[in-house]
Amino acid sequence: MGNKTMTNQNMPPERLLELDDVHVHFPLREGLVKAVNGVSYHVNKGEVLGIVGESGSGKSITARAIMRLLPKRAAAPEGGITFRPRNGETYELSALGRNSRAMRQVRGQHIGMIFQEPMTALSPVHTIGAQIMRTVQLHMGLNRKAARERAIELLAKVQMPRPNQLVDAFPHQLSGGMRQRAMIALAISCNPSLLIADEPTTALDVTTEAQILELLKELQSEMGMAIIFITHNFGVVADIADRVSVMYLGKIVETATVDDIFYAAKHPYTQALLRSIPRLGVDQGRRLPTIPGMVPDPFSVPPGCAFNPRCTHAVAGICDTQVPPEKIFGSQMSRCHFADQFVAAEAAHV
Amino acid sequence: MVAFILRRLLLAIPMLLFISFISFVIIQLPPGDYVTAYVAQLRQGGEYISAVQEAAMRERLGLNDPMLVQYWRWITAIIFRGDFGYSLDWNAPVSSLIWDRLAITLALSTASLIITWLIAIPVGVYSATRQYSVLDYVFTVFGFLGKGTPDFLLALILMWIAFVYMQLDVGGLFSSQYQNAPWSWGKLIDLLQHLWIPLVVLGTGGAAGLIRVMRANMLDELGKPYVETAYAQGLSERQVVWGYPVRVALNPFISTVGWALPALFSGDVITAIVLNLPTTGPLLLQALKMQDMYLAGSFILILSVFTVIGTLISDILLAWFDPRIRYA
Numbered sequence: 001m002g003n004k005t006m007t008n009q010n011m012p013p014e015r016l017l018e019l020d021d022v023h024v025h026f027p028l029r030e031g032l033v034k035a036v037n038g039v040s041y042h043v044n045k046g047e048v049l050g051i052v053g054e055s056g057s058g059k060s061i062t063a064r065a066i067m068r069l070l071p072k073r074a075a076a077p078e079g080g081i082t083f084r085p086r087n088g089e090t091y092e093l094s095a096l097g098r099n100s101r102a103m104r105q106v107r108g109q110h111i112g113m114i115f116q117e118p119m120t121a122l123s124p125v126h127t128i129g130a131q132i133m134r135t136v137q138l139h140m141g142l143n144r145k146a147a148r149e150r151a152i153e154l155l156a157k158v159q160m161p162r163p164n165q166l167v168d169a170f171p172h173q174l175s176g177g178m179r180q181r182a183m184i185a186l187a188i189s190c191n192p193s194l195l196i197a198d199e200p201t202t203a204l205d206v207t208t209e210a211q212i213l214e215l216l217k218e219l220q221s222e223m224g225m226a227i228i229f230i231t232h233n234f235g236v237v238a239d240i241a242d243r244v245s246v247m248y249l250g251k252i253v254e255t256a257t258v259d260d261i262f263y264a265a266k267h268p269y270t271q272a273l274l275r276s277i278p279r280l281g282v283d284q285g286r287r288l289p290t291i292p293g294m295v296p297d298p299f300s301v302p303p304g305c306a307f308n309p310r311c312t313h314a315v316a317g318i319c320d321t322q323v324p325p326e327k328i329f330g331s332q333m334s335r336c337h338f339a340d341q342f343v344a345a346e347a348a349h350v
Numbered sequence: 351m352v353a354f355i356l357r358r359l360l361l362a363i364p365m366l367l368f369i370s371f372i373s374f375v376i377i378q379l380p381p382g383d384y385v386t387a388y389v390a391q392l393r394q395g396g397e398y399i400s401a402v403q404e405a406a407m408r409e410r411l412g413l414n415d416p417m418l419v420q421y422w423r424w425i426t427a428i429i430f431r432g433d434f435g436y437s438l439d440w441n442a443p444v445s446s447l448i449w450d451r452l453a454i455t456l457a458l459s460t461a462s463l464i465i466t467w468l469i470a471i472p473v474g475v476y477s478a479t480r481q482y483s484v485l486d487y488v489f490t491v492f493g494f495l496g497k498g499t500p501d502f503l504l505a506l507i508l509m510w511i512a513f514v515y516m517q518l519d520v521g522g523l524f525s526s527q528y529q530n531a532p533w534s535w536g537k538l539i540d541l542l543q544h545l546w547i548p549l550v551v552l553g554t555g556g557a558a559g560l561i562r563v564m565r566a567n568m569l570d571e572l573g574k575p576y577v578e579t580a581y582a583q584g585l586s587e588r589q590v591v592w593g594y595p596v597r598v599a600l601n602p603f604i605s606t607v608g609w610a611l612p613a614l615f616s617g618d619v620i621t622a623i624v625l626n627l628p629t630t631g632p633l634l635l636q637a638l639k640m641q642d643m644y645l646a647g648s649f650i651l652i653l654s655v656f657t658v659i660g661t662l663i664s665d666i667l668l669a670w671f672d673p674r675i676r677y678a
Contacts (some may be wrong), residue, residue, distance in 0.1 A: 107583065117483075123576045124576070
């Protein structure tokens with residue numbers, strides 16, 4: 001792993017995870033795809049961070065960079081990822097190899113992960129109990145009997161009906177929502193400090209989605225774990241997240257508390273995304289505003305601010321030449337040349 | 351499960367009867383019969399028999415009866431007395447000819463199947479997990495070479511190498527001094543010295559194809575989300591690969607295990623002839639050439655029994671191995 005990190009040993013005590021200028025590149029025949037192009041964010045203990053972005057914005061790849069589970073052809077040339085779970089040890093994840101022993105201890109034990117497709121994310125030839133038992137036996141050193149009891153207890157915890165029986169069920173015997181519950185039980189089986197949920201409700205219907213979100217919130221407050229919640233759905237973010245980061249083309253364009261994102265967004269991309277959410281009873285009969293243009297193809301990311309060709313605020317000579325710096329306003333960060341103007345406009349409004 | 355097996359076994363009975371009838375008919379379809387073939391053989395040897403003798407022979411062997419009568423006589427004897435009839439060509443009961451050969455064939459096919467799997471599974475898994483590595487390419491080349499080389503040619507080459515460079519007595523399963531000797535350590539060692547060539551030939555031929563199957567299946571499975579889940583649990587690469595995708599990728603192996611038996615009976619006749627192996631293949635070929643219908647028919651019947659039983663075993667194994675099939 002190429003790794004020139006600015007190591008962050010002096011993380012604040014409340015900090016659980018810190019990403020510093022993380023890059024993930026895919027050298028393809030057509031060119032170099034910078035799927036993650038300098039992402040920095042942090043997660044505090046017990047906090048829910050929502051990551052919002054379109055498909056291909058790099059949000060899942062960033063999560064896999066944390067887990068060191070990147071596709072084999074990916075390269076992670078720079079960036080530091082520091083992680084300090086409950087046991088107080090500090091792990092420099094960016095320095096750990098994909099198959100290193102330290103990384104394998106972190107996975108499953110300190111960081112649990114839930115995936116998008118509950119249909120295919122569980123092994124089809126093992127019972128859900130066997131899959132949970134495997135993990136708790138690996139990390140908690142339990143014997144078979146204790147591991148089985150733990151699996152049943154976990155299934156009860158994720159509100160699986162009849163946990164005593166369904167512990168012996170195969171994934172194909174369960175509904176989508178039940179499979180996702182089993183997946184959550186697997187991910188939280190060793191009381192992780194961090195849960196990464198990669199679009200966990202995207203494949204579910206809205207009723208089940210609401211139940212799963214409710215469950216995740218309950219588990220989060222009960223177990224005090226932090227969650228990185230990856231989604232493209234602002235409604236879900238509003239429901240569960242404390243803070244939100246918005247990603248566009250491999251970069252974080254804005255990070256703020258959930259209130260600031262919805263009521264005081266300081267990046268034109270965030271503003272445009274929020275405008276294109278339909279609302280009940282508002283603007284009936286009017287066309288929903290959309291963001292003009294298409295997401296550029298990853299081989300030719302526009303110079304300057306990657307969003308400039310689609311941005312209504314873009315100014316030629318600035319936005320298409322200079323990469324906007326991170327501008328900080330209290331707890332809010334915006335990567336826009338004109339973020340200050342949005343702040344001023346808000347001040348004028350008040 | 352028990353009900354399923356019983357039902358399948360019951361269904362197999364009419365199926366086997368049907369197959370036996372069809373095969374009996376097909377054996378009789380070519381013009382002429384055993385006597386024609388026998389007379390032609392004698393004529394080649396310079397002997398002649400008169401038309402009267404020929405007719406008497408037909409009458410004695412019951413070849414003048416309608417085919418249905420002949421079939422009825424043959425099949426009822428099998429069902430009620432376990433008597434497979436009389437080989438006209440060998441002038442001996444069919445039973446005395448086939449059981450020894452069947453045992454050897456079964457042993458050979460089992461051994462070569464085990465060798466095939468022992469080669470194909472690890473190599474296929476390696477090739478898939480290290481796709482496009484040097485060794486993957488090496489295995490790929492050998493796989494295609496193995497698939498492209500006819501088994502009998504490989505057998506000839508190995509026999510030549512064994513004979514010229516290793517001064518081994520090749521062909522058959524035993525040296526002449528042990529051929530009819532009772533079992534002893536010497537005979538066993540002699541058997542092993544002969545056995546490796548057919549095992550290598552049969553094992554590698556099958557392995558070459560199965561390596562490709564295993565590699566392709568593994569590549570499919572390795573990309574699936576459950577593999578990533580297994581990694582995310584903190585399992586090591588070996589634990590993940592052998593514990594999860596291999597389990598799923600083995601399905602086609604299990605589902606074809608039942609066909610290994612019939613394939614060895616009939617498919618590798620040429621290899622068996624080249625290597626002079628006392629298996630069933632060459633005997634069946636000879637029986638068909640001579641229109642030795644009771645021998646050929648019995649073979650095909652036993653072959654069908656093995657196919658049906660083999661398929662049933664495959665199905666049961668598969669249901670045991672893959673829960674998705676069990677409940678479907």
